[in-house]
Amino acid sequence: MISGLKKLRNSLSKTRDNLFGKISRVIKGRRIDDDLLHEIEEILLKADIGVEASETIIENLRAAAKEERIFESEDVFSLLKKEMSDILERNIKASLVENEFKPAVWLITGVNGTGKTTTIGKLAKYFKDNGKSVMIAACDTFRAAAVEQLAIWAERSDVGFVKAHSGADPAAVAFDAVTAARSRGIDFLLVDTAGRLHTKANLMEELRKIRRVTEKVIASEHIFAKLIIDGTTGQNALSQVKTFTDAVGCDGLIVTKLDGTAKGGIVVAIAQELSMPVDFIGIGEGIDDLQPFNASEYVEALFEA
Ligand SMILES: Nc1nc2c(ncn2[C@@H]2O[C@H](COP(=O)(O)OP(=O)(O)OP(=O)(O)O)[C@@H](O)[C@H]2O)c(=O)[nH]1
Ligand SMILES: [Mg+2]
Numbered sequence: 001m002i003s004g005l006k007k008l009r010n011s012l013s014k015t016r017d018n019l020f021g022k023i024s025r026v027i028k029g030r031r032i033d034d035d036l037l038h039e040i041e042e043i044l045l046k047a048d049i050g051v052e053a054s055e056t057i058i059e060n061l062r063a064a065a066k067e068e069r070i071f072e073s074e075d076v077f078s079l080l081k082k083e084m085s086d087i088l089e090r091n092i093k094a095s096l097v098e099n100e101f102k103p104a105v106w107l108i109t110g111v112n113g114t115g116k117t118t119t120i121g122k123l124a125k126y127f128k129d130n131g132k133s134v135m136i137a138a139c140d141t142f143r144a145a146a147v148e149q150l151a152i153w154a155e156r157s158d159v160g161f162v163k164a165h166s167g168a169d170p171a172a173v174a175f176d177a178v179t180a181a182r183s184r185g186i187d188f189l190l191v192d193t194a195g196r197l198h199t200k201a202n203l204m205e206e207l208r209k210i211r212r213v214t215e216k217v218i219a220s221e222h223i224f225a226k227l228i229i230d231g232t233t234g235q236n237a238l239s240q241v242k243t244f245t246d247a248v249g250c251d252g253l254i255v256t257k258l259d260g261t262a263k264g265g266i267v268v269a270i271a272q273e274l275s276m277p278v279d280f281i282g283i284g285e286g287i288d289d290l291q292p293f294n295a296s297e298y299v300e301a302l303f304e305a
Contacts, residue, residue: 004291009301011283015264019047020303023080027073032065040076047262048234049084050269057083081299087268088295091277093252096292097130101222103181103189105214109207109244110228112195115256115282117146119228120190121153122282122290128157132187135160137177139170139210142194150192156287160186170194170206171213178217198243207248225249226279229270232261241274256282259289267298 002010009016022043030036037058044054057080064070064079106123108116117140124134136154138161140146147163154161162177174191181189193210196203214223227250229237237255244250258264258281267278278293 005297005301007289008283008291008297009305011259011289012264012298012301013305014260014262015047015258016302016305018262019043019265020077023076024073027076032061032070032076034062037062037065044265047265048269049265050235050238050273053084053087053268053272056087056272077303081303084268084302085295085299088271088298091271091275093277093279096252096279097127097132099187099222101218103135103178103186103218103222105178105181105189105191105218105223107191107193107207107211107214107223107225107248108228109193109225109248109250110195111197111230111240114195114228114230114233115254116140116195116228117149117153117192118285119254119256119280119282119290120150120192121156122287123188123190123280124153124157124159125287126280126290127188128159133159133185134188134190135162135177135181135184135186137161137174137189137191138163139173139177140192140194141165141168141170141173146192146194153287160184171209174210175213175217178214182217198240198247204243204247211248224251226251227253229253229255229266231255231258231266231282232263234263234266235269237266237270238273241270241276245276250276252277252279254278254280254282254290255293259283264302267293 026039041054041058060083070076108120110116127134138147138150164173225248227244253276255267255278280290281293283289
């Protein structure tokens with residue numbers, strides 16, 4: 001079986017080419033001077049690492065060069081790795097799987113098509129594999145095929161499923177689901193919501209309502225709002241995180257579609273600029289293509305094939 005790290009490395013190949021590959025090419029046989037640092041900064045920016053993180057990294061490279069701590073490309077790479085790990089590790093969280101209170105409710109939100117429903121399918125499998133009981137609530141009553149799509153995922157991982165007819169009030173479905181999950185002593189209730197643009201106030205209000213209704217059944221501290229970010233979005237992800245956090249709160253992100261994108265640096269930008277933890281990453285369309293985010297493995301995968 002292919003190991004998790006190997007899979008991660010395969011998935012991040014485009015981002016790795018975009019970062020490590022490009023930097024390797026510009027750095028070859030060069031002295032570490034302002035011109036070279038400038039070129040490296042451009043590469044970091046193009047890989048979506050963001051302005052703040054790129055500046056910080058370059059300043060530290062410059063200081064190291066001045067103090068003659070780095071001489072050759074190998075030194076530059078190890079410093080780059082250390083800088084990125086430092087940024088990513090600031091937001092490490094405690095175990096995501098352990099929860100004393102049943103159920104822990106995960107409200108899964110995000111703009112259209114980011115991978116919410118698919119991620120719920122993967123999460124259900126992940127929690128089950130870790131010995132937890134799971135239930136899924138279909139609160140996307142807006143898109144016709146959404147409930148069936150989620151039902152297929154629930155079947156694949158063989159977990160409980162609460163749905164309503166299309167057009168039902170999503171908050172009412174959430175209420176039924178959380179009541180059922182509590183009475184059955186389920187560990188995790190995963191609530192799928194319809195995709196919505198973060199700029200649409202009425203749709204953001206609907207999310208607040210889902211949360212309010214859920215809070216009637218269980219205390220707010222056991223309700224988690226997880227925002228699903230499409231890893232191919234680039235810098236727009238930052239404004240999505242800000243608006244969703246303002247509207248319904250957000251205590252963790254899941255960044256999807258990191259396979260097949262060259263923009264995987266966005267995870268660094270998010271850590272640097274928003275201090276928001278990334279709980280999981282999505283690296284494919286299959287049920288097992290989800291991994292808990294591990295900062296050092298991520299950086300390893302960006303620099304080594
Ligand atoms: N390559 C890849 N594709 C993914 C990943 N996660 C989701 N997808 C694909 O993205 C597309 C949209 O996924 P959905 O789960 O339907 O997205 P959604 O956010 O629920 O969409 P709406 O409910 O319409 O807002 C599907 O084709 C998924 O297979 C991932 O990690 N990698
Ligand atoms: Mg969906």
